[in-house]
Amino acid sequence: MARPTSLLLLLCVIVAAAAQLLAPAGAAKFACNARGGAARCQSLLGYTPRNATTLASVMSLFQVRSFRSLLAANGLPLSTPPSRPVPARATVRVRFACACSAGHGASMHRPFYKVAPGETLDGIARGVFAGFVTYQEIAAANNISDPALVQAGQELHIPLPCSCDEVEGAAVVHYAHLVAAGSSTSGIAAEFGTAEETLMSLNGIRDPKSLQAGQVLDVPLRACSSSISNASIDRGLHVPNGSYILTANNCVLCSCSSSTWQLECHPTKGLSSSACPAATCGDLALGNSSSSTDCESKTCVYAGYTTTTASFNILTNLTTQSLCDAAGAPMPQPSAGFDLQSGVQWAYLAVLSICFNVALVGFVL
Known part of the structure; x- marks a missing residue:
């Protein structure tokens, strides 16, 4: 019959192997x-x-x-x-x-993260930031030569x-x-x-x-494509489906259409009109559409914003879309x-x- 010590050590080996399988x-x-x-x-x-x-x-x-x-x-x-x-x-x-x-x-x-008493870099990486970084990466980003020497109150950049x-x-x-x-x-x-x-x-x-x-x-x-100008402050704005973004000093809300894969923007509701400049294409407000024929629709789309010491402007474009062209369904997004x-x-x-x-x-x- 096996000694209790041997059985316990064997169990330890089995558990350790299981831990390796579960380890992130x-x-x-x-x-x-x-x-x-x-x-x-x-x-x-x-x-x-x-x-x-x-x-x-x-x-x-x-x-x-x-x-x-x-x-x-x-x-x-x-x-x-x-x-x-x-x-x-x-x-x-x-x-x-x-x-x-x-x-x-x-x-x-x-x-940035302030180290609490008793915390280690590995504990911060795994426990606080869910393993999105390693303790080695935190150490490198903060020029820490010895990860064991972090002190309570120290502020760390988390890369x-x-x-x-x-x-x-x-x-x-x-x-x-x-x-x-x-x-x-x-x-x-x-x-x-x-x-x-x-x-x-x-x-x-x-x-x-x-x-x-x-x-x-x-x-x-x-990400949805857009009509944002290269001269705009928010050029390169990319928005995936299922989310939206506030831009132009929070005056404009843009979301990604899962049917057209075009960025759809309109004035942010609830903000004072005095804080945001007018965003229109002539008589058509930003984000609104009008149909001149059964197969054609015109939309006032967002083209970005610019600011100077004297003014803040929201840019727009009037685009024309054919409603009679068949389009393939976009890939689904969560x-x-x-x-x-x-x-x-x-x-x-x-x-x-x-x-x-x-x-x-x-x-x-």
Whole structure:
């Protein structure tokens, strides 16, 4: 009959093996080779909190400048209060500024995180920021030679993964997605309206079976085309389906149409007209359409905005659309908002803890 010590050690080995299977694959830098003005953009991240929280807390953690921006990224009404609950394991989209450098993309300037007593870089990377970064990346971004020497009160820049590159010649919004247990490359591709081959190529995945829970993927979200002028301050504005964005000093709300894949913009409701200049195409207001014939429609579309020390102008174009031309259906995109996910990326920590304690008991016996 086997000794108790041997049985306990054998159990420890089994548990440790299981922990390796459950362990998250870790964050990965996103390729970002865009240059010039295209080397900066807006990216998205799907944050999945370990415990129940609120929109206000998510905004504070990622230091989102505008609460309206957080609402827009998730397709939530502007009347949504900051106290709105976010269930544990729900996904909240966070929009942030991205910059390309040395072939990779990382969040610009923010978020910063103040180290609490007893915290480690690894705990901050995994526990606070859900594994979207590694402790090595945090250390490199903050010129920390010894990750074990972080101190309480120290402020750290968190380099969130992102990219500004076009994908297959098309403008996209790069979305950092945390892989849930049981996911597949084909399922993720279908969920976000992209091709599996594109998803695998972008993330350097050769074998779909190698996908792991906790792995961070660069998912390209198709963006709507627009009529925004290159002279506009918000040129290069990209909006994926299922979300909207406020621009022109919050005077204009733009969303992506899943039927035409054109950016649809109109004056933001609830803002004082005195704070926003008129946005019209003659007698036609921004976002409105009129039909002169059964097969032709004219629409006043958003073309950007300009500002000087003396004026603030919203640019518009009057476009003509044929209503009689048949058009193919666009690829589907997921609706935004909160998506419950079965995130088990934290389970391996508990398993490793059990392993350690079992081994300790075994040696004592």
